[in-house]
Amino acid sequence: MITVGILALQGAFVEHARVLDGLGVSHVLIRQKKDLDKPIDGLIIPGGESTAMAKLLHELALFSPLKKAIEAGLPTFGTCAGLILLAKELEGSDVAHFKTLDLTVRRNAYGRQLASFMTKGSFNEDLIDMIFIRAPLITSLGPDVTTLAIVDKETVAVRQGNQLGCSFHPELSEDKAVHRYFIDMVEAHKKKRN
Numbered sequence: 001m002i003t004v005g006i007l008a009l010q011g012a013f014v015e016h017a018r019v020l021d022g023l024g025v026s027h028v029l030i031r032q033k034k035d036l037d038k039p040i041d042g043l044i045i046p047g048g049e050s051t052a053m054a055k056l057l058h059e060l061a062l063f064s065p066l067k068k069a070i071e072a073g074l075p076t077f078g079t080c081a082g083l084i085l086l087a088k089e090l091e092g093s094d095v096a097h098f099k100t101l102d103l104t105v106r107r108n109a110y111g112r113q114l115a116s117f118m119t120k121g122s123f124n125e126d127l128i129d130m131i132f133i134r135a136p137l138i139t140s141l142g143p144d145v146t147t148l149a150i151v152d153k154e155t156v157a158v159r160q161g162n163q164l165g166c167s168f169h170p171e172l173s174e175d176k177a178v179h180r181y182f183i184d185m186v187e188a189h190k191k192k193r194n
């Protein structure tokens with residue numbers, strides 16, 4: 001039995017919680033430092049607004065403990081703004097956040113109208129709906145980063161060790177493939193530690 005923490009400061013955390021409910025996976029919402037007293041086996045960082053989320057992470061003293069946990073190997077899944085928070089570099093900016101995922105992103109840059117759209121794409125051999133909302137464009141990948149999905153020749157989902165990231169919003173469509181993949185990562189990691 002695993003428990004997944006969902007960062008719940010801002011953005012689409014309720015939708016991730018609903019997907020986990022649908023998959024029968026228990027979860028806790030992380031809103032303040034004392035929420036980290038409960039043990040978690042994995043972490044979801046939702047989409048939303050990365051700048052606002054980063055500000056709250058620092059104000060609530062959640063930033064350092066979460067960064068340490070991710071660096072120590074806590075399986076972590078960042079979607080959209082969550083991917084931006086994990087990225088090592090943000091193009092055109094001196095500031096990046098957790099810097100644990102070895103890639104560069106350009107904010108608000110992915111998509112035909114640079115806005116929002118839905119498309120179909122393959123994720124790890126499943127054809128799924130992908131919803132993009134002012135999504136980040138991944139502009140470079142480090143050597144240890146594996147691409148799990150490509151749309152219009154651009155990488156839209158990646159994995160590096162225990163980190164999973166995607167520039168779309170899998171919590172907003174019916175397909176559960178990406179969440180299932182993450183749950184497998186969390187379970188495999190837990191098994192290895194026990």
Ligand code: GLN
Pocket residue numbers: 046047048049050051079080081082084107108133134135136
């Ligand atoms: N544009 C947002 C940002 O830069 C991300 C959008 C999203 O999460 N849907 O943080």
